[in-house]
Amino acid sequence: MKKIGIKIVFFNVLFLFVATACVGTKINKNKVILTNIPSKVENLDSITASNPPALFELLPQGNKWVDSLYNVMSFEERVGQLFMVAAYSNKDSVHFNAIDKLITENKIGGLIFFQGGPIRQAKLTNRFQSKSKIPLFIGNDAEWGLNMRLDSTTSYPWNMTLGAIQDMKLIEKVGVQLGQQGKRLGIQFNFAPVLDINTNPRNPIIGFRSFGEDKFKVTERAIAVMKGVQSQGIFATGKHFPGHGDTETDSHKGLPTVNFSKERLEQVEFYPYRKLFHEGLSSVMVAHLNVPSLEPRSNYPSSISYNIVTTILQKEMGFNGLIFTDALNMKGVSNYNIPSEINFEAFMAGNDILLFPKDIPAAIEKFKLAYSLNMFNEERLASSVKKILKFKYKAGLNSYQPIETSNLIKDLNSPKNEALQYELYENAITVLKNTASVLPIKNLDKQKIAYVKIGDENNDSFISTLKKYAEITVIADVNLDSLQVKLRPFSTVIVGYHKSDGAFKKNDLSSSELSKINFLARNNNVILDVFAKPYSLLSLNNFEEIEGLVVSYQNSAIAQVVSAELIFGAIEAKGKLPVSINNSFKVNDGLSTEKLNRLGFTTPENVGMNSTILSKIDAIANKAINAKMTPGIQVLVARKGKVIYQKSFGHHTYDKTIKVQDSDIYDVASLTKILATLPNVMLQYDQQKVNLETTLATMSPIFKDSNKANINFKDLLSHYAGLAAGIPFYKAAMDKSKLPSEVYFRKIAEQDFSKKLGDSLFIRNDFSDTIMKMIVESKIAVKKEYKYSDLTFMILKDYLEKTTGKTLDVLIQENFYRSLGMNNSSFNPLTKFDKNRIPPTETDTYFRRQLLKGYVNDLSAALEGGVSGHAGVFSNAMDVAKIMELYLQKGNYGNQQYFSEKTFEDFNTCYFCAVGNRRGVGFDKPQLGSEGPTCGCASMTSFGHTGYTGTMAWADPETQIVYVFLSNRTFPVAAENRLSKANIREEIQSIIYEAITD
Structure with missing residues (x-):
């Protein structure tokens, strides 16, 4: 140690005189000097610890580093290690320069960062570390994550929220993530977990920061957090000793009183500390509390009480980790004395690190003066400083590396953070x-x-x-x-x-x-x-x-x-x-x-998916929109009963006046077949009103004497019955000028013309009979082969309505949509929904001669008044996903069994794959060879359908994936299907399968 000059000796003698005369007396506006200094201060390393023996020990090379460094440090450098100063990354250069000066001139040992941002903090940490001869400790209050202090970071649930969780593995995961994020940001200490048992509901400063009011539950959760944090090489700090849970004063504003007996404190407040010490807690923060049963001097802060910090915490409880004061700028202690005295008294009480101290230069002078007066000895100083150096070595600061700031925000906000949040709230x-x-x-x-x-x-x-x-x-x-x-x-x-x-x-x-x-x-x-x-x-x-x-x-x-x-x-x-x-x-x-078993919501990672890969969907969707393949898109992906991706892209039209929202409803075109007609047909099958061999003549007497009489149910729904792909029914409704004939249409609704197919356009109610007559009389193929036909589902619609006595739009609502919660799905949506929620599908220039917004795009369906078996449903991606999930769960949704598992399996079977027909019974299936609707990556048990307006719904039992794609690619005119030619739907589906991790 450097020799202190004659002038300093003079002040030492004067100091001794003043100290001796004023111990226990009030001076300087009720401030007290040196009332806490014991007659003899022991080497605190000699105190027996209850911590696991090897916890704070170093290997020989570590001890060598500590001893060699300590031996070459000046007295000022040793004292400087005791101070952890407040730093803010949201302040200006005046503040930063002041910190520089404390580092270079006063040799402070650490910084506790408060408000700011992660990149700014990282850059400042690098700056400050580069100026420090001995690497600095960096600490943060991150009780519920870095977001407690920093923007652009994750905020985890409060401790009280975690207190509701019964699965300790989840809480340990929180600790792990806190540790990982702290390490990425160059932090060595997270001042957590809070060990206070909040037995006072009116507590103004702890409250939600506590895990609860039961000591066992608080301890259990605190251990989990501690283990998680420390598993990542970050030191956890239990606080606020001896227990801040039953207080009614905010220690930032005043000195709270804890009036419990020492026996009660031993039984309750000390309980979590003893348990965490045994489990390896690295450090403890001592609160500013008035605890008469532990410190007899009136209104004497616990943070500067030798009896509390040394006798109880270290000797009686055997803690030999690092001991921090709570922030020394808080009114609970700062009102008590001038800063230099407070800093010194906190050290003399047995604290190792003085947190948020004020007036460092004056404090160091105080330490020098006190040392010269033998008020503490080299052993006392070494016990704290060497302990600090040991922890710096354990933290790897002996080989400090600057923080890499590239990708810092991304790394701190990993998808696993959000995934854990869902799990936590699901359990809380x-x-x-x-x-x-x-x-x-x-x-x-x-x-x-x-x-x-x-x-x-x-x-x-x-x-x-x-x-x-x-x-x-x-x-x-x-x-x-x-x-x-x-x-x-x-x-x-x-x-x-x-x-x-x-x-x-x-x-x-x-x-x-x-x-x-x-x-x-x-x-x-x-x-x-x-x-x-x-x-x-x-x-x-x-x-x-x-x-x-x-x-x-x-x-x-x-x-x-x-x-x-x-x-x-x-x-x-x-x-x-x-x-x-x-x-x-x-x-x-x-x-x-x-x-x-209703669809829920979570992140991809929670169902074995990679969110980074899944995010590639955005680029594909935007590519389609930018290339004007479609003005807008909805995409939804669910797995294992959880929606993990739901986004809307683009606008209703290319003029970009209305953005697509998740709640908007699209004309889903041929998805109607499996969203409305097929489920009702499956009910008929489930009730044994039809079977796979039932003929059309049996189902619908109008076919009895037709060329279709012997077509059976299986062939019909497998598109293997030889029906024509479609019939231009609209031609029968046009006059010689190729305009809607007055025989069939009116501009104003009348009793017999109530079916609306456009603005100021109503069709005769019995035109459906004309349609069915044309279907009955239509030709069928001589050769039996696969041929996709809309007529199948038009026939089935007629069958359902005549069998049940109810129209298809009513049937689907009564049997499925209402109980499924498909409240955004309907035929003829303009009767139920705001028109601004419906993207237009086409500007019809050949028949209705108007913009089709809320009217079905398919003209054959329009001629049936918007309710047909093959088209007419409007829906959004969420609703479509519900019925696809119903199929995936083989007829069950919301714990309601709509039809049997056998029925679903019968319909999801490809009966004619051997002869090149990929279709199931009503469902489309993956391609055979190179032709088909999917990416080629879906399993052969998968099923779904596509639609003319640019839609797709697909489910895969093997991967438990539901995929929905909705668009209005037919706007403004249904010309070349560029969306299909570019394989946009299939490309997105391929990304979904690529994102599967298990």
Whole structure:
């Protein structure tokens, strides 16, 4: 150590005099100096630890590095290692230069970064490390991820949300990802997990940051996070010792008091610390608390208490890892004394690293002066500094490498982050009430559902996801009475309480919100979904009139999606309440709910798919749009019952005035065959009203004396009956001028002319009879061979309507669409949907002579009033996926069996593949040889259909994939099918199969 000059000796003597005279007395506006210094400070390395013996030990080469470095360090350099200074990457050069100076002149040992961004922080870390003789420790508060401090990063669920999860492997995954992201950003310390047991619901600073109020559950989850973090070579820091869970003061603003006995603290607050020490916790952060049972001096912060930091934490509890103070700028300690005194007292209490200290130069001078007065010795300094150096060696800082900033944002936001988020919320969201099994919502065909919002935060993801399951009407009115008038027609009212995650301290229900909930519950069948901390329910005393109560914990987009899934049964409830809600609900309360096999939502990685590969779909879709193969596209991919990709591209038309939305509905053309006609035919088959050998003459007497009388059901649906591909029915309805004949058409609807096929164009109701007559009289091929024909499904439509006495549009709604929740699917959509939701398909220049927007493109279907067996359905990708999933599950969806597995298997069989006909019974199948509708990568058990307007729906039982492609490639004119020639649909399908990882 350098010799201290005569001037310093003089100040030492003066300091000793002042210190001796003023110990325990108040000076400088009630500040106290040196009241915490013990008579003798021991070498803290000698204290026996309960940590696993090898945890903090180094191999010989490591100890050599530590000792050799320590031996050449000056006193100032050794003291400098004790300071971890606050740094911000969102500040200016004045701040950065000040940090430079602290590094070069005061030899500080570390930085704790606060607000900013990851690239800025990485660049600053590289800058600061390059200026430091000894590599710096870099720390971050990342309790719920780097996003706690940094933009452009992932925010994981709060600890209280994780407290509802019962699967510790998932929570350990959180720790792993926190560790990986910290390591990528050049961080050595994550100041997490929080070990505070939040037994006080009014706690203003811990609350949601705690895993809960039960010491065992808190400990179990904290261990999982710790193990995950430390498995990646990042040091975890348990906080806030001795326990901040039962406080009502924010230690940033004042000194909280913990009035428990030492016995109670041993039993509860210390419990997680002892367990984590045994499991290998690297470091501990000591809080600024007034704990009279542990520190007899009145209002004396625990962070500078020798008894708490050394006697209890190190000697009695045996912790020999690194000890941090909580931030020393916090009012809980900074109000107590001047910065230089606080820093020194924290060191003398037994802390190793002084976090967020103020006035470093003055503090170092204080250390020098105190050392010269023998107030601490070399052993005490070495015990902390060498420990710090050991941890720097363990962190690999002995061979520090700068942070690579290229791809940093991408690396920190890996697809696996979002994948884990879905898993976490699927396991966290908690059902506390489920009267009469209101959850999940079943019998969609009998439900009329409204949604009412409470709170001031975004609810878009919740609403949009709810609407993917059922028709949801959003109702709003400030006046409760008029609101109730609007709600009267509805069987179920979903009430969403949405508060910002960022306003976690203020997301309690207001008196007006409480009144609204009570009013709605009293007058309606209510499901209340709380997108806020569970403590927000404390003021809600009357739960009796609420039928369903869901705690979703946070208002993130993923929480909203997953909660909607739970309400409709795509997932089951698994979460358990981590805290008590007065006497109404206790820790570990949480009901399980039934899982219905409805489509859910997740990320590709959660179902064995690669999202990076899947994202190539975007380029293909945009290529088709940019080349004007189609103005707009919808693409949906699902696997294993989960939608993993759903995007809309382009616009309704090439003038780009209306962007395509997921909720928009397209003319799906020939997909109608398997979306409307075929399922109803399968019901007839399932009820044994027809079989594979049933003839047309038996099914429809009008064919009894025709050339088609002996065509059987199997041949008919396999396009193996020799029927013509189609018939130009419209010619029979045209006059000599090739215009719609007045015999068959009217411009205004009349009693016998009520079927609409365009604006101001109505066809005679009995023209369907003319169509069927022309089909009956049409020729059939002499040679039996495969020939695709629309007539098949026109015949089947006629059969279904005459057999059931109901039109096909009514049949499909009653038998399938309503109960499936296909509320965006319909024939003649203009009778039900806003016209702006329907992309146009064509400008008809040859018959209707108008823009076709909401009217079926296929003219034969139009002549049947828009309801035909081969075309006419309008739908969106989500609805199409539902019925494809129904097929994939062999007749079951939403735990409702629509037809038997045998029926599906019979229809999905290719009976004539041996003779070159790839078709199943009604379904299209993969190509035989080079000809066919798929990429050639789908299995032979796969099935689906394509449509003239540029549509495709395909499902594969072997890979459990559903693929839907919708477009209006026929706009503005149905000329050359460039979309088909470019194999756009097949190319996308190929990408889907390429993305499969298991």
